[in-house]
Amino acid sequence: MIEEKSLPALEAPSKGAIVKAMVIALAVALLILFTTVLPAEYGIDPLKTGALLGLTGLSKASETDTGGRATPVQTGIYTAQPRIYKVDSEDLGLAPGEGVEIKYHMQKGAAMVYGWKATGKVQFEFHGEPDQKPRSDYFESYQLDKTGQDHSYGSFTAPTTGIHGWFWENKGDKDVQIHLTTAGFFDSAKMLAGDSKEDLAIEDAK
Numbered sequence: 001m002i003e004e005k006s007l008p009a010l011e012a013p014s015k016g017a018i019v020k021a022m023v024i025a026l027a028v029a030l031l032i033l034f035t036t037v038l039p040a041e042y043g044i045d046p047l048k049t050g051a052l053l054g055l056t057g058l059s060k061a062s063e064t065d066t067g068g069r070a071t072p073v074q075t076g077i078y079t080a081q082p083r084i085y086k087v088d089s090e091d092l093g094l095a096p097g098e099g100v101e102i103k104y105h106m107q108k109g110a111a112m113v114y115g116w117k118a119t120g121k122v123q124f125e126f127h128g129e130p131d132q133k134p135r136s137d138y139f140e141s142y143q144l145d146k147t148g149q150d151h152s153y154g155s156f157t158a159p160t161t162g163i164h165g166w167f168w169e170n171k172g173d174k175d176v177q178i179h180l181t182t183a184g185f186f187d188s189a190k191m192l193a194g195d196s197k198e199d200l201a202i203e204d205a206k
Contacts, residue, residue, distance in 0.1 A: 072109035094170035103165035104186035106158040112184025120176040121148030128164035
């Protein structure tokens with residue numbers, strides 16, 4: 001005959017224990033939300049823990065353009081692009097004290113090669129403004145020259161989706177002519193001089 005053994009009675013947790021567990025779970029969830037999820041997914045870092053953990057860059061990595069345009073896809077040293085590259089050539093004239101700016105709208109990871117020459121030295125800044133800016137006056141400076149140059153050649157890969165380009169200023173006492181040539185994966189261009197803004201015509205490479 002098998003002897004039956006009674007099982008010990010299980011006591012249900014008290015209401016106080018349940019509430020305590022819920023509070024702890026909520027606190028942990030909020031901690032994870034503010035320290036990792038918001039910085040990594042949305043670039044929001046109120047506690048500055050995302051910057052310390054290197055998570056704020058993850059939100060930029062997943063950035064897409066709100067206009068519905070396809071973005072570059074990078075695989076190692078090769079970056080596939082959704083369309084053929086554009087070309088542009090501009091001739092600019094600056095009187096003493098005048099400045100002009102030309103910007104190209106590019107997707108994050110898109111590349112451009114460029115060259116400009118001037119008939120005299122001009123001060124310039126190569127910079128960009130992301131479409132998604134943390135504040136209205138935010139911009140990213142890539143190259144700043146306050147001594148003046150009469151040329152610059154190079155290549156550029158957009159770190160963010162937005163407008164990227166140059167501001168030139170003639171600090172001399174003579175008129176200066178600037179010739180700019182660009183080729184790359186940009187989708188629009190604009191020129192800004194004083195209070196005026198002009199959309200520039202860009203073309204697909206033939």
